[in-house]
Amino acid sequence: MQRLLSSKTNTPFKVHHVAFDDTNAECANHLQQIGFLPGEEVVVQRRSLFDPGPVVVRIGASTFALRHCEAACIFVV
């Protein structure tokens, strides 16, 4: 298991879980609603040149731009 943020670009992984605590529960909840659910295939398509910038992530049949801190909640295998 690793963070989505540290996963290799353009390589498919599967979502393991979305981690959250009191400070970002709302964000984690919304990530689940837009499809970041266990078992879903996910690919990091591109990262920003400067860290920590937004990342472009493909999940299922949607593409989302996520802020660095949002993507940081997601763990993949």
Add this chain to the structure above:
Amino acid sequence: MKEITVHIHPSGLLFALVGNPNCGKTALFNRLTGSRQKVANYAGVTVERKEGQLRSSTGKRARILDLPGTDSLYPRSPDERVTCEVLNGQALGEKKPDVVVCVVDATNLRRGLRLVLGVQRLGLPCLVALNMSDEARTRGINIDAQALSKALGIIVVPTVAIKSAGDAALRTAIEAILEDRSNIVPTGGNTLIEPAITEDHQRVQNILSSLGLDRLIPDTKSERLDRLLLNPVGGPIILLMVLFLIFQAMFDWAEAPMSWIEMGFEWLADLINDALPDHWLRSLLVEGIIAGLGGVVVFLPQILILFFFILLLEESGYLPRAAYILDRMMGSVGLSGRSFIPLLSSFACAIPGIIATRTIPNVRDRLVTIMIAPLMTCSARLPVYTLLISAFIPRHSTWGGFQRQGLVMFGLYMTAILGAMVVAWLLKTLTRSGRQVRPLMMALPTYRLPNPLSVTIGLWHRANIFMKRVGGIILTTTIGLWFLASYPAPPLNAPAAPIEYSYAGMLGQWLAVILEPIGFNWQIAIALIPGMAAREVAVSALGTVYALSVTGDDAETALIPLLAQQWSVATGMAMLAWYVFAPQCLATLATIKRETGGWMMPLVAAAYMFVLAYGAAWLVYRLTPLLF
């Protein structure tokens, strides 16, 4: 005495269109009802419920509701709340829908199905419209509608909302329900129970795997384009070039049509001057209405060119990408990427921009976006900018190979954006909640070729809005101003122009005392008063004021050369600076009041913008003589 409100609902079954953002609900709504609501290729175009009517072939009527897109039935932002309230039967003045039409993007079945399951759990009778089914097929996604219908236990019909007759199957299904309500039955439970995300997810997985669709579906075409357009180095350069080209085109392409409109109005003025005796009616028609309206209508070509490009960008799916590219910049001043699209809409007009902030979940972010939206250069500023640029910046001069007029216009837009960012940054540093990290989570839609018909409709719609303003508020204020500037009549053998003895002249001279430090003369002072109603009114007002100010016979009818002759460059530039920031639009302030629910925010907005405008104009008025 007690009062109770009784809501009387029109007859006919109520069908509500529900679906994920950007799945084509409004396009389908337009197709079903013959409406022309705005559609585009990004999430959050529709933020209010809209109603239309469908008439079946046997003459029965159905009411169709178009609702804002949502990903779940647990609303986060004001627009999503609208949808959830309607579905729960809590919306003011609206009954619970009789049938829910779940619009599902066929290229993204997974995301749509989760919502369908949620709606089913509410116990509402529903059916599924598999929209964009043509695009799904070309991308190799073949959905067995019958199998899906069986798995969900409800009717599933394929639709292609952007093609004529693309709604045929849905229409047939609706007509069948209108004929006999037993063609649709309520499904599942009847309450909104605890979030069943994992349970639904499992069911969606099962359905998808039984249909052979449970894999990551690539979007190669969009990905290839993104490789170029979202490139860390190339992306921002391309974005800047696109914006830059738009401003160049606004001046280059508009030259010919603008001169035709000018010639048309001159011809009309000559015609009336010849036909009528020297009489107050002639003065009202020529110096009031033609000078006033002609001054504004001449800018229609430029406004349409700007909107042509905005519509192309909206339809293509590039806009959310631009938000992604600018995200770091927005984040550094405490704004979320979600503020981008409302702010971009504000380039057309701040009012739809402020309404579009309903897609922003965070209350503070929404408020900041509302406060800076009026700083974005709305199309009503265009006539003012173009008038002054044309008068004071030589047309054929260039800077480094680029047309200088276009460059100045680009600079004005950039100044406004910079100003807005500084204001947002100040709000970020001054408030504690401002320092938290803002969410983005923005869907990047599939690229699509802009639909020529919907671009044409969009342009026609824009031209219509503009001409309605010309015929409405601009005509009214022009006539009002002509009266104030013509009466009382001057004493006999008065040395100065008649206008200086009029009510407007007196008021202008009094106001000029306050505006003198920023280089404004009394004519500008007069024009600024009706200009409070709408920005472009200042142009028509200047047209009227100068037409009435002329003393000799050699009256110059066109405003542009007249200003170049009468004002100093510093005054022209100061007025440009004033218009970048000035809060001159009562309708915007009224919208801020409505959206924030009080007078506090509109007053704060008006005050800070006035201070900025006065300060900027003062500075520019002092600095320009040093540069030219």
